[in-house]
Amino acid sequence: MSSKPTVEIPPTVKRPVCFRPTKCQKGDSCYLSRHKEHPGTHHKRDFRNPKYMMSIPEAIKEGQRCLKCIDPPCQASCPTQLDVRTFTNAMGEGNMYAAAKTLFTHNPLAWTCGLLCPTCQACRGSCTLTDTVQGPIHINEMHQVACDAFMHMKIPQIRDPSIVEQPYHKAKIAMIGAGPASLSCATFLARIGYQDITIFEKQSYPGGTPAIEIPEFRIPYHVTRFEVKLVEDLGVKIVYNKTYGKDFTIDSLKQDGYQAIFMGIGFPEAHMVDPFMRHKDLPNVWNSKSFLNAVALASKPGMIEGKVPELPHLPGHVVVCGAGDVAADCCQAAFRCGADFVSLVFRRGSIDMRMNEDEAEHLRVEKVEMVPCHSPTELVIEDGKATGLMCNIMKKIPGTDKYVHDQGQTRVIKFDHVISAFGSLIGTHADPIYEKLVPGRKIEVNEETMASNTEGVFAGGDCVGSGTIVEAVNDGKVAAWGIHRYLAKLISNVEVPAQPTEVPPFMTPVDLVDLSVNIAGMKFPNPFGIASGPSSENCNMLKRAYQAGFGWVVTKTFQPDEDMLENVSPRIVGDAESNTYLNIELNSERTAAYWEKELPKLKKEFPDRILLASIHSKGDLNSWVNLAKRIAATGVDGLQLNISCPNLGEKDSKPFTEVIRETVAAVHAAVPLPLFPKIGHFQGSIVELAKAAKEGGASGVSGVNTISGLWNVTADGKFVPEVGFGPEARTAYGGMSGRAIKPFALSGVAEVCQSVPNFPFLACGGIENALTAWEFIQCGAPAVQFCSASMHKGFKTLIGELIPGLKFLLYARSRDDLKTWKSFVPPAVLAERSHRKRFGLYYDQDEDKEIESLADAKLPAEPIKLKEFVLDQMNGASSSTTPSSIAPEIKTIESEVGTVLNKLVHFNELKPQIKVVSTIDVDRCWNCGRCQTACFDAGYACIIFDRTSRIPKVTPMCHGCGLCAAVCPAKCISMKPKEAKK
Template sequence: MVEKDRPGRPKSIVRVCWECLAESPVIRSFNSHPRESFDHVPGKVGDFESEWTMFRASIVEVADRCCGRKVVVACRGGTARTHWWRPAVRDAVRLKKESYRALLACGTPEGADRYRQAKRSAATAVAEAKTRAWKEFGEAMENGFEKVLDHHLANQGITLLSLPDDVVLLVSSARDLQRSLDWFAAACEAAGMKISTFKSEAMVLNRKKVECLLRVKEEILPQVEEFKYLGVLFTSEGRMEQETDRRIGAASAVMLTRLRSIGVKRELSHKAKDEWMELAKEEQCEFLPFLSPREVIMKNGRIAGLQFCRTEQTEEGDWLEDQEQVVRLKADYIISAFGSILSDPQVTAAMAPVKLNRWGTPEVDTDTMQTSEPWVFAGGDVAGLANTTVESVNDGKQAAWHIHRYIQSLYGHTVEPVPKLPLFYSAIDLVDISIAVCGIKFPNPFGLASAPPTTSAAMIRRAFEQGWGFAVTKTFGLDKDLVTNVSPRIVRGTTSGNLYGPGQGSFLNIELISEKTAAYWCQSVAELKKSFPTNVVISSIMCSYNKEDWTELAKMAEDSGADALELNLSCPHGMGERGMGLACGQDPVLVRNICRWVRAAVSIPFFAKLTPNVTNIVDIAKAAHEGGANGVTATNTVSGMMGLKADGAPWPSVGKGKRTTYGGVSGNAIRPIALRAVSAIARAIPGFPILATGGIDSADTGLQFLHAGASVLQVCSAVQNQDLTVIGDYCVGLKALLYLKSLNLNYWEGQSPPTEKHQKGKPVPKLEDLIGKNIPSFGPYLKKRKEALADYKKKLKDADKADMKEPASIRCSMVKQPIPTVKDVIARSLNYIGAYQELNNLEQVEALIDEEMCINCGKCYMTCNDSGYQAIKFDPETHIPKVTDSCTGCTLCLSVCPIIDCIKMVTRKTPYEPKRGLPVSPVC
């Protein structure tokens, strides 16, 4: 039996409670299915009662028919009787084995990737096949359950199963039911049990802990620990009876009716987290559910125990306390963790006129958290509704909204009942990040690039709803230039190594322009502008080098209501072969003429989208500027090939021939190229608007592009990595960065304060000042280090000082200067960029390693030794690194150090003299 209908090996398999089987090793073999088969369940005469043997035979028969038997000595691939071993499963397993052999032969990372993928696929195929087989088994057991009625249990024929809460009686017919109940009642009374008959056709057995057998007339009533699924009896290797008595305080005998199941365990009266329960079980804690504390037992003025009453739930869901069922526990201490009541008369009087229930908690409307008094709201523990902190927090949110509704209603205002609470609010939220470019006001500088995230109007609509300031439509052309894409066409990059999942450093695509018509996009733009008048919609268009085509398409896009146009002159794959895209964007003459044609055709602003696949992108930008373009987009994707597999096949590969083409690389991998392009254009054409794109994945990187000269920012790969909701982080992050610029925090790196001296995140003093020398934080030195720090803290304590002197906190609440706008930070970094000959080779730096923060990993030594100037030495005993005079300030060590700010580049104290290798010949 599978507990949940899901792929994978089930947690609980058929656990048949054959009497006398509990202590047998057979149960372990049976429970290990599907690794072990039904053949491993012995049917040896004498192991069970004959009726159980017959019952077992029927189960094995059905299981064999549904799941098959996997013979241990069978040939490879199993046998035909293993029905889940179907061709699809066999092929998946065979592919896994072949991939493993290939991995052993070549040992390449690509081979390892293929083997892991094949192994995962094979495991999924096998798990799903076995799950289907078990499901068929359950259905067959359901359909064939009536066969069980032909068997005998405890020498009585099973002709009727009565369905009570905790007990089932096996009787010969319905007419014998009452007589059997009478016998059973007498037997229970003799055993010290009480029978309550609150149902006409069912009975509940409530018993105290007794050690006796239950008899019906002369027959022993068979007690089953659990019975859950279609005629199959469950056990837990004979321990359930003991665990039930010890932990739950009740034992039950349960059997199943056809098509229904009865659980012996009622819902616990508390809602502790599963992980807390498991941890408590590991600590040997006892759980006593369904008990209500009634009295604390005192002896000689001290706590001696606690008395409980049994609780039961009625059919209506109400809980009742049975005063006749009393449980007493010895106790020295009582910790009230939950279920406490409010009984202090002074507190209850202070809460008047709020109505309280019998537990002393306010009567609360669970939807509004409103009490009997409309102006009083309650939630969390005081209302007795929440069981966890998360639930209490949610109560507070609900109450806050309905308090708002109540107050507004006092003044005649109506507020909708659905809560819409604002997010956390601070002065940062007041920062204005809007910007005007070419007379167009952008709500924020973040928008979607012409790429997969803008494939359709519906996607752009969702983007605006999430908060994106603008969007560039997927590039479209005239109907004569319609395209059909191939697949696969968008793949993960290899620039970050074998990194899988979100967070890819790059992507490669061989996707063409939009497959949708120009008419579709023109209609979509009109609808989007009607729904989102404050958002900016830019239509991306593409044609071949034809004046009539560019004129026609540009006018069509303008008439649709687009705020601006983007001329795609840069698609690096596919379109260039048609004389479009890259074919037009690599020649300054063609770019200049196309811009002139569009300028003559439309009056709205337009931007030429430039390609980085040229010798000098500045020449192309100047041509667009001369042609009348209002700005440029820099840059499109970089032409490249992402990778080849071990067999030489490319990825992505199309069709049976596994063909590919050079595609466009995007994402963080091209950010350096895009930053260079943006800054170079901004330096060459000051004030020329630039729509930056290429590796913008955060507010911080967005600010970098603004500093480089960009006006607004286009995003694609970051959305491909996550989803459209990243815009929330971008906007708040940019607001925070601008706000911080108004404070005296020049030594901060963005939103990050300077790194304190620390070890494993804990501040540490400079050990050399305490004991005269520094020692590392590993091995036997770690103990000495801890002792030295302990002595230091003790001296501070003895001197009546603070434990560890914490650095003075930085107060950031007072604004020192006006908060800059987005326009204020544009091109701020251009003054720092120039020719190499302008760099000063007299102002040299060298590495300084913070010994307190160093973790002695040796990475700085390794890179300096094999890729630098052998300027770092390691102490042979302490492994403390030392930087020698050979340091040239190359900064390799800082680049690979895993601890932030452990290595800093400081001004060189001695003049730098290059090592020329051989004496320099005098220059005449």
């Protein structure tokens, strides 16, 4: 009788099932929770933003997640029509300068709107990804990251120096109120070219509603003041302590020579229902205006000069009446003013609240009690104080949105303090202009131009009925064009189109950087080109690339008619998310006659751009020469000789070096054009190939070409891609391109530029953004080509990140404070403490300690950010952000080509005695423990993971291999020099 065979069970499978009491599990779940919720008293006197702010790595990931829709619904739903595709692409590439430039081009108060916009009802609520598991793109949070990074760059806004001055540009323009609408209007008028713009503000500080009525925890004052500074950079003047109707009127402004006036006034008075109006003088009865004003003045140090007022003290139970965003601000601010318990009372049901969903969620998190269907009717007064709120219980009429009193149902809500938040009113003013401009609660305007019924007077914002900050910004934007049309007609009798023509974008000294580069006697307007491939299949595509802004293009490789081969299908596979592709595509299916006919037209239309034709021949050298002569006659600037395609490459028995040398020599002798043979790893040593090309008379080389590979084999034994069906389906080795081959391309460029100096390399292979282009430039390539990146981003979106990004990188080399940046991300932003919650008791201890330190301490008179980035400008002192501090000599591309090659040495020349160790930034750590997993199972077991606090720690035995930093998802591990033993 045979014995039963034994089966070897791996240890991980052999491990028994875990049996554990539920009570233990519940205890651990509570202890490890990051979602422990506290009542709002937890935030007493704490005016930091309670929301978790998106980190730099998270913002980059979010930008990469965007689909870059061809007709973005998020853009259509944004009042300012932000170019979301360009913005999210720049964020996904980590290009904070290009992202901020895009934001401020369309919205001068982009940071403010990122913090305050009801995006759940606008861009985010319209996102194509809304119904996915990960949800919509958090555009507003990326706003905040990009603008914060830009502020740390300390770069001023400038006027476009190419503007041709016109007589109407000297017109005097007045803005009334330094709020969002006026700041936006002044910005766009200044960008158009107007030079004499004055804003009159009744307060001693600018900002309007975001400054005076929205608490510090929602919008820090340095944000408001920084955006105001950008407006002032354009020469816009702000005159403070001037009240409309008291210090000046519309008529007096016109008498002073102002030819156009914009009214950006808000609603200065709170709307109070009768019970609150009759008892408004009681000490514990507040309205939203007086309360939030007092909170703002006390919590926004630096906003006013002199002594900061005391924060209102509202102990006990606070009742807030209202259901809008202002009521939400009052609730959260009440907790920070000492309230122990806050109730929000409103007449509608919870399903019909006017408050946006985001604000309602924050109230739930802060434990605000919602009291729906209660309509206040009277205040209960005892001993000279209000002590209770008498309410009618309301009910909804089915099938309508109306609420009526549920007869017989009333309730009295006891409180210690009450705040009414029922909105705002224009108020009563002595100035008779209001009788003409404000027939009701708002100024009547032409919505197309924002012009009022009074000649030369325009308006926007609260006073025309716009309910949000972003709508006020857009009102100012629209009014700027209306004022421009009005003044151009009035002063110069010039008819400006109703639809805005090109308005200069947000500009800084970075935009003045020259990206042109000279290569082989040709001047490239910029180093960015479209490579030979699917993106250059025909001249219409090349034309669109030129129109988008690319400085040069290479046609798709074509050949004599006798060498043409028909392409198979399918022939391209890939992954747009990783920007990696494989193709079994051959050359262009368009004949040489097509290119002979169309290339002269293209060159004639874009004479200042560089046009290279990529040719190939399977025949002898005479075939190469004949084709080269035909194409040279079209007027192209140079030729790319494609000898290195894995599918089309020469199959001659000669070594590739000889083939390249002979082919280049023959064509060089026949045509007087720069020649750039395309080389790649498929042919052998890339350095030897470059040397052979130079010996043959080439002006430089192009490359690298795609690298031969296979994409995928499915579980059922099929290749991807396959040509044919069923058992007869077949595939072939294809050419890999995109991000996957970037290390090989970068290495090839560096090797050639080290071994064959002063020999231009037109690089391609995995270059997808400004930062990777900069890598290739530093390794020796004066110009770079794009193909894979353009296949899923499109020409306009791609170049929209490339040009401002490379300009910033060159500009940064001229500033001592920027040249040490490793990317577009300010080190100061990376080093900022995270708001990420800790686990269980560690979270409590951490927070309680910080709250205790804030409880009795006053906020600093000049917060670091306000002092460093804004206050010096407010006081008229010179600043590190002014143009005078910019180094006079901006770097050029030629000066930066190959600058890192001296650091690239043979392995034997590296010094093993230099030691580093890993350092973990605990504040940015996600507490996942991946670093320990990698260190134990693939490293040196030098990281301890505390399973109680869940905080990793590097031991003194660290070998400095860098593996932990490579696998860290939070990017919080860096390598530091190892301290010498004492």
